[in-house]
Amino acid sequence: MPLLSFLDREKSVAQPGFSRWLVPPAALAIHLSIGQAYAFSVFKIPLTQLLGVGKPLPQDWKQTQIAWIFSLAIVILGLSAATFGKWLEAAGPRKAMFASAVCFAAGFYISCLGVLSHQLWLLYLGYGVVGGTGLGLGYISPVSTLIKWFPDRPGLATGMAIMGFGGGAMIGSPLAIKLMAYFRTPTDLGVGKTFLVMGTLYFVFMMFGVFTVRVPREGWKPEGWTPPANQSAMITTRNVEVNAAFATPQFWLLWVVLCTNVTAGIGIIEQASPMIQELFKGRIGPIAAGGFVGLLSLFNMGGRFFWSSVSDYIGRKPTYFIFFALGALLYFFLPQTGANHLNNVKLFVAIAAVLLSMYGGGFATIPAYLRDMFGTHHVSAIHGRLLTAWSTAGVLGPVLVNYMREYQLQHGADKASAYQGVLHVMAGLLVAGFIANLLVRPVTEKHWLAERNV
Amino acid sequence: MSENSSKSSPALILFAWLLVGLPLGWGVYNTLLSSMKLFQTPAAAAIRPASPTK
Numbered sequence: 001m002p003l004l005s006f007l008d009r010e011k012s013v014a015q016p017g018f019s020r021w022l023v024p025p026a027a028l029a030i031h032l033s034i035g036q037a038y039a040f041s042v043f044k045i046p047l048t049q050l051l052g053v054g055k056p057l058p059q060d061w062k063q064t065q066i067a068w069i070f071s072l073a074i075v076i077l078g079l080s081a082a083t084f085g086k087w088l089e090a091a092g093p094r095k096a097m098f099a100s101a102v103c104f105a106a107g108f109y110i111s112c113l114g115v116l117s118h119q120l121w122l123l124y125l126g127y128g129v130v131g132g133t134g135l136g137l138g139y140i141s142p143v144s145t146l147i148k149w150f151p152d153r154p155g156l157a158t159g160m161a162i163m164g165f166g167g168g169a170m171i172g173s174p175l176a177i178k179l180m181a182y183f184r185t186p187t188d189l190g191v192g193k194t195f196l197v198m199g200t201l202y203f204v205f206m207m208f209g210v211f212t213v214r215v216p217r218e219g220w221k222p223e224g225w226t227p228p229a230n231q232s233a234m235i236t237t238r239n240v241e242v243n244a245a246f247a248t249p250q251f252w253l254l255w256v257v258l259c260t261n262v263t264a265g266i267g268i269i270e271q272a273s274p275m276i277q278e279l280f281k282g283r284i285g286p287i288a289a290g291g292f293v294g295l296l297s298l299f300n301m302g303g304r305f306f307w308s309s310v311s312d313y314i315g316r317k318p319t320y321f322i323f324f325a326l327g328a329l330l331y332f333f334l335p336q337t338g339a340n341h342l343n344n345v346k347l348f349v350a351i352a353a354v355l356l357s358m359y360g361g362g363f364a365t366i367p368a369y370l371r372d373m374f375g376t377h378h379v380s381a382i383h384g385r386l387l388t389a390w391s392t393a394g395v396l397g398p399v400l401v402n403y404m405r406e407y408q409l410q411h412g413a414d415k416a417s418a419y420q421g422v423l424h425v426m427a428g429l430l431v432a433g434f435i436a437n438l439l440v441r442p443v444t445e446k447h448w449l450a451e452r453n454v
Numbered sequence: 455m456s457e458n459s460s461k462s463s464p465a466l467i468l469f470a471w472l473l474v475g476l477p478l479g480w481g482v483y484n485t486l487l488s489s490m491k492l493f494q495t496p497a498a499a500a501i502r503p504a505s506p507t508k
Binding site: 016017018019021022025026028029032164167168169170171173174205208212284287288289290291292293294295297298301349 | 491
C-alpha cells in the first residue's frame with residue numbers, strides 16, 4: 001500500500017549524520033507503552049464492579065474471570081513474538097513497531113466496547129489476544145536494531161529498552177487511576193473511557209518511536225570503533241538462521257536459563273505483599289507492604305539497566321553465573337531474616353531488592369547473550385522464540401508458589417514457615433539455571449549461515 | 455567519516471530523551487512516593503491513603 005510505504009525497511013535506513021542516540025528513545029517509546037501490561041491489575045477491582053458501580057452485583061464479572069485477561073495477554077505475547085519474529089527481521093523495525101501500536105491500541109478500543117456492552121469475551125479478544133499480539137511485536141521489534149547500532153555496547157542498548165518495559169507499569173498504573181477518577185460519575189466507573197483515552201495516548205506515543213527509529217546503513221559502525229581482535233570465544237562473529245538456532249542445544253540451554261530466572265523472580269513478585277506481612281507479623285501492615293512492592297518494581301527496572309550494562313564488561317555468561325549463584329544463596333537465606341529467626345526487616349528488604357534486580361537483569365541481558373551466541377542477523381526472531389520461556393514461567397511460577405504453599409499449610413505449617421519451602425525450591429531452580437548456563441558453549445560451525453545469505 | 459559524528463541536531467536528541475524521560479520520571483516519582491510507606495512507622499503509615507497517586 002503506497003500510503004504506508006514509509007514503513008518499509010528501505011525507507012528507514014539512516015542517512016549519514018543520523019545520531020544513534022535517537023534510537024534508544026524510539027525503542028523506549030514502544031517499551032514504556034507496552035509495559036503498561038504489568039499495571040493491568042489496577043483495573044481488576046473496577047472491572048468486577050461495573051454494573052454495581054462501586055460494589056459488585058451478582059451479574060458482575062468475578063476476579064478469577066478478570067485474571068484471565070492478563071494471563072492471556074502474556075501467553076499471546078510469547079506466541080506472537082515467536083511467530084512474527086522472522087517476519088519482523090524482513091519487514092524491519094518500523095513496520096513491526098507500527099503493527100505493535102495498531103494492535104495495542106486496538107486492544108484497548110475493543111476492550112472499551114467490551115466494558116460498554118458488558119461482554120467479557122471482548123476483553124479477552126481485545127486486551128488479551130489483539131493487545132497481546134501488540135505486546136509481543138513491540139517487545140522484540142527494537143532488539144536487533146539496537147544491537148546493530150551499538151555493537152560496542154549491546155547489553156547497555158537492549159537493557160535501556162527492556163528497562164522501559166519495567167518502567168511502563170509505573171506510568172500505566174497512576175495514569176489509569178487518575179483517568180478513572182476523572183471519568184467517574186455516579187452511574188459509571190469510567191473504565192470504558194479510560195481504555196479509550198489510554199489506547200489513543202499510547203498509539204500517539206508509540207508513533208514517535210515508529211517515526212524516529214532507523215536501521216543503520218550496510219557496513220556502518222560507530223566512529224573510531226573496531227571489533228576487538230582477540231574476541232572471546234563466547235562472542236561469535238558469524239550468524240545463525242532462526243530455524244537453525246532453534247535446533248541448537250545453546251538455544252534450549254538459554255531457554256532454561258531464562259525460564260528458571262523468571263520463575264524464581266515470580267516467586268517473590270507473586271507473594272511480595274503477603275510474604276513481608278506474614279514474615280513480620282505485627283510490624284509490617286498492608287500499607288507498608290504496598291511500599292515494599294513499589295520498591296521491588298524500582299529494583300526490577302533499575303536491574304535491567306544495571307546488569308545488562310555490567311554484562312558488556314564482564315561477559316554474559318559470568319553475569320548469569322552471578323544471578324544463579326548469588327540468587328540461590330539469597331533465596332535460601334531469605335526466610336532466615338523473618339520474625340522467627342533474625343527478625344530483620346531491613347535485611348529482608350535488601351535481599352529481596354537484590355533478587356528483583358537480578359530478575360530484571362535476566363530479562364535485559366538475554367538479547368545480548370543471544371547476539372553473542374547466534375550473531376545479529378536473526379537475533380530478534382530468536383529472541384522472540386526464546387520468550388516462550390517467559391510465557392512458561394508466567395504460568396509455572398505462580399502455580400508452583402501457590403500449590404506448594406497451600407500444600408505446606410494443609411500439612412500444619414504456619415504461614416511464615418510455609419514460605420521457607422517455597423523459597424528453597426526457588427533456590428533449587430536457580431541451581432538448575434546455573435547448570436544450564438555452565439553448559440552453554442559456542443555454536444558449532446555447521447549451524448553458521450553462509451556469508452552470502454546474510 | 456562515520457555518520458555518528460552526529461549531524462542530528464542535539465536539540466532533537468534532547469527532545470527525544472525528554473519525551474520518554476519525563477513520563478518515566480513521573481512514574482518513578484510516584485513509585486518512590488509509594489515505596490516510602492515501607493519506611494514510615496506503622497502509626498504514621500496507617501493514616502496515609504493506600505494509593506500512591508493520592
